[in-house]
Amino acid sequence: QEQLVESGGDLVKPGGSLRLSCAASGFSFSDYYMSWVRQVPGKGLEWIAYIDKPGNTVYYADSVKGRFTMSRDNAQNSVFLQLNSLRADDTAIYYCTRRNYNDQWGQGTLVTVSS
Amino acid sequence: EILMTQSPATLSVSPGESVTLSCRATQSVGTNLAWHQQQPGQAPRLLIYSASSRAPGIPARFSGSGSGTEFTLTISSLQSEDFAVYYCQQYNDWPPMHSFGQGTKLEIK
Numbered sequence: 001q002e003q004l005v006e007s008g009g010d011l012v013k014p015g016g017s018l019r020l021s022c023a024a025s026g027f028s029f030s031d032y033y034m035s036w037v038r039q040v041p042g043k044g045l046e047w048i049a050y051i052d053k054p055g056n057t058v059y060y061a062d063s064v065k066g067r068f069t070m071s072r073d074n075a076q077n078s079v080f081l082q083l084n085s086l087r088a089d090d091t092a093i094y095y096c097t098r099r100n101y102n103d104q105w106g107q108g109t110l111v112t113v114s115s
Numbered sequence: 116e117i118l119m120t121q122s123p124a125t126l127s128v129s130p131g132e133s134v135t136l137s138c139r140a141t142q143s144v145g146t147n148l149a150w151h152q153q154q155p156g157q158a159p160r161l162l163i164y165s166a167s168s169r170a171p172g173i174p175a176r177f178s179g180s181g182s183g184t185e186f187t188l189t190i191s192s193l194q195s196e197d198f199a200v201y202y203c204q205q206y207n208d209w210p211p212m213h214s215f216g217q218g219t220k221l222e223i224k
Contacts, residue, residue, distance in 0.1 A: 035213065037215075044215060044216075044217050044218050045151075045159065045202055045204070045215040045218075046215065047204075047213040047214065047215065050211045050213065059210045059211050061212065095158060095159075100147075100206040100211060101149040101161065101164040101165075101204065102159070102161060102213075103161045103164065103170060104161075105158040105160060105161075106158065107158050108158050
């Protein structure tokens with residue numbers, strides 16, 4: 001069945017870096033735009049990044065622009081999110097999603113930024 | 116930037132009743148509007164896209180309507196598993212921002 005599985009979440013100190021991965025299966029990965037959406041525990045959803053099908057163009061929310069980098073590897077059916085210069089307010093569950101209307105969601109991976 | 120506002124923030128309803136949730140956009144999004152449901156401790160899941168199309172596997176008691184700036188999600192004959200948080204999300208803008216509403220929590224009365 002169609003599935004997205006995130007990994008890479010961890011506890012990291014302010015100013016640190018982390019790389020999140022999302023492995024896709026059960027569908028033709030290269031045919032879809034992909035996104036990352038995050039959620040502070042107990043709070044709402046925030047779209048943060050979006051990548052086109054070949055991986056040539058990426059868009060970011062202002063809150064992460066210049067610090068986060070989204071990429072994809074269609075041969076590995078995977079999408080990635082490099083998180084740099086992390087701050088306490090980046091603490092959240094990070095979800096990988098498919099399509100502009102998020103028709104598939106992964107289970108999420110928790111990133112905690114704390115000293 | 117398109118801002119999405121949902122109302123009410125919390126709704127207390129009894130099982131078996133019907134309920135309508137509202138979502139408003141600060142500018143027209145056409146019918147590029149989705150609704151997502153999130154159960155406690157779980158990832159969200161898509162219910163409705165294109166304002167009124169049900170996602171695969173979603174029961175017929177869920178229906179969406181609206182266009183432009185005003186949208187509604189109606190759930191008829193509420194089941195116990197429907198008590199959750201519901202988010203609307205627009206995907207009309209370009210470059211994409213794909214903003215979400217703040218959510219409506221549906222709780223058991």
